[in-house]
Amino acid sequence: MMSLHPKIIDLTLDRVWRLLDRLGNPQDDLPPVIHIAGTNGKGSTLAMIRAGLEARGDRVHAYTSPHLAWFHERIRLAGELISEPALAEVLEECERANDGAPITYFEITTVAALLAFARTPADWCLLEVGLGGRLDATNVIARPAATVITPVSLDHQQYLGDTLAAIAGEKAGIIKRGVPCIVGPQEEAAREVIEARAHRLGAPLSVHGQHWHVAEERGRLVFQDETGLLDLPRPALIGAHQVQNAGAALAVLRGLGADETVCEAALTRAEWPARMQRLGHGPLVAAAPGAELWLDGGHNPAAGAALAEALGRLPARPTYMVCGMLNTKDIGGYMRPLAGRAERLYAVEIPGETATLPAAETAAAARAAGHDTAEAASVADAVARIVAEAPTARILICGSLYLAGRVLRENG
Structure with missing residues (x-):
């Protein structure tokens, strides 16, 4: 699959749409999707959302990248890492449907994940953007249940632009018309770009510092939004930045009607390797x-x-x-x-x-x-x-x- 396209990264959705169409557009048959973009904290935020949803008994698909030890880490089907036979089956089906046409490794494996998700019953599907957002292979969901943008900073400038505003514009490309968007802490230049796109698309915003607040106080995490205050344990994931990631996860879960028990589980049960x-x-x-x-x-x-x-x-x-x-x-x-x-x-x-x-x-x-x-x-x-x-x-x-x-x- 690495040999199907000369560039490892080539941001466009044309090849993805072509292959999805050949496979019957599995992206239209997913459970409700929560789509997560940002420079830092995407994976940790996803891990906390998943922990919370699973704590209340929901079955959750999850797509993350890159993998650390083995490829199967990228695809969780209803809470379990994809099996070797299931992975081989969807990869081979995508390879046959693609028929040797140019497509990047990330694009074809993302399509394989969507195919696996569409065929396995679940209550939610969490998708982490690979790079950017607007032209990322995951950005093929017409109407997700929610989008999330974690903190945006300078990274991958050769693909996304050399200013914070330009990079934020690419991340904000996952915002969809009328779909709620949860926004983590941002520098002003990034926040303005995100807010402008949301305004154009009529996407309701839930922004850190405006609609929700999170802080560590006396060894506890305090979260407050328009529905009230939560006094919770610190996240199991280490670092002050995980408090901010936890805030975004809690804002998502509260928007889905999660109670305090679910929110606490999101913080205490989340695991995310290689982050301290x-x-x-x-x-x-x-x-x-x-x-x-x-x-x-x-x-x-x-x-x-x-x-x-x-x-x-x-x-x-x-x-x-x-x-x-x-x-x-x-x-x-x-x-x-x-x-x-x-x-x-x-x-x-x-x-x-x-x-x-x-x-x-x-x-x-x-x-x-x-x-x-x-x-x-x-x-x-x-x-x-x-x-x-x-x-x-x-x-x-x-x-x-x-x-x-x-x-x-x-x-x-």
């Missing part, structure tokens, strides 16, 4: 028995700032970073907020990724951003060198979802 995830087992953990090992896949400036804040909230402990990044990212923008949070940053390459940044270049960018750096041959090599120096260190492996996926696969 504490590793508890596997070869890396065994090689560092006295250390804490953490994994995070954030890779843009906003993610770097969120990660720095999360580290600052953890109990004091000598901290080291093991970082590998892609050459398509704003390396300095990611590194700068993290300066001063670690004793040293070990730069590594991401195995198997053609777009990996060489370790020497990652180290150079980190030094320019204020880090003390070293290079390592691999994550395992970096961990071994860190524990030789500081056996009880906190070790954070970070910089890319692709690196995080590699660690999760190799670490069991």
Whole structure:
């Protein structure tokens, strides 16, 4: 499937519409859809919405990307990861229907997911945008039940535009006429673009800071909207940014009539790997028995700032970073907020990724951003060198979802 189109990313919907039509337009046979776009927080917000809906007994489809350890993670059918036979069946059917025509890997696999969703009974279908929104392969639902736009920041400028307003315009492309849209915290330039499109389409808005508010108070999460106040536990997902993501999820669930029990479950039961995830087992953990090992896949400036804040909230402990990044990212923008949070940053390459940044270049960018750096041959090599120096260190492996996926696969 990777060979069907010369470009890995080529934003247009023509190829998707063609294939969907050949398959009988399965996108028209889905349960109510909640469509989620944004730069940061899409997956975490989706995970919390799913946890809440499943807590009240609803069957929920979910589509996310990229996967970390194996492809099946992208497609959940009524709460369960798609089985190997079911995945093979829909992929082969899409391949036959496509008949060798140009189509990207993400496009054809998204169509396969929609086909699987259409054939499996469920109460809800949660779709996470892959890139942008307006021309993303998921943007084929004529009338979703709701749309969600999480915080927008600079990322993927080569595809979405080099200003916040331009990127917000692409994200806002998922807004549909008359369909409610929940909007997470935004910078003014992004919010104005989102609000303008919603106004043109008559889409009711529920905007952070206007229609709903969320904050952490005395170790609890306090959410308030026009229907009242909720006093809930902090999200199980770590970091102050997860409070904002939780707010968007709660705004969605309240719009669907969820009670306080469902809202609490959304926060406490959500799981989302490689977002400040504490590793508890596997070869890396065994090689560092006295250390804490953490994994995070954030890779843009906003993610770097969120990660720095999360580290600052953890109990004091000598901290080291093991970082590998892609050459398509704003390396300095990611590194700068993290300066001063670690004793040293070990730069590594991401195995198997053609777009990996060489370790020497990652180290150079980190030094320019204020880090003390070293290079390592691999994550395992970096961990071994860190524990030789500081056996009880906190070790954070970070910089890319692709690196995080590699660690999760190799670490069991």
